[in-house]
Amino acid sequence: MWDFIVERREAIAFNTYQHALLVAEAVLLATLIGVALAIVVTRVPRLSTLAGLISAIGLTLPSFALIGLLLPVASIGPTTALIAVTFYAVLPILRNAVTGLQGVDPTLLESARGMGLSELAVLWRVRLPLAWPVIHAGIRTSTQMSMGVAAIAAYALGPGLGAYIYTGLTQIGGVNAVRYAVVGTVGIVVVALLADLFLLLMGRLTISRGIRA
Helix, strand or coil, X not given: CHHHHHHCHHHHHHHHHHHXXXXXXXXXXXXXXXXXXXXXXHHCCCHHHHHHHHHHHHHHCCHHHHHHHHHHHHCCCHHHHHHHHHHHHXXXXXXXXXXXXXXXXXXXXXXXXXXXXCHHHHHHHHHHHHHHHHHHHHHHXXXXXXXXXXXXXXXXXXXXXHHHHHHHHHCCCCCCHHHHHHHHHHHHHHHHHHHHHHHHHHHHHHCCCCCCC
């Protein structure tokens, strides 16, 4: 196994980087989309139930099915992988963002308005900071889930470590089949742990001690 890794160390390092980059891009896009949608939902309470329903249905949709639906539109390649990973990444962030924004004490919002803050200032300086711990938890969940979805996206020739897993599966019985699968799986686990550690540290820096869980 060690010789297998050493011989392919540059390719493994590159695919690890590609996997991490794909997830990072997807989660960043998902955060922007999810928080923006959550703000709209909290402004129009009737959409809250619909947002929860869409999130629940989306999470039950198999990754392979979504990729199959995307292939005729986005074709095979990184674009399809990014769309698929972003789609799943949005769901937990949207759900947590709605919960966090709706959970802000209305008294605090009224006090902020009484101080002369505009609705935009109230959102930016009061609602989002107070909802951030819940949103941050959704981002952590989304990141971990996206690691696995990114591996499945290799089916559409998406970048990352999923290619090693598929190579191992297609070479079952071969000399290196298990090695490919192990490298891909362990690599994804390591990247996921490092990403979660990074987000944990980010939370320590961005969440006020007064509201930190």
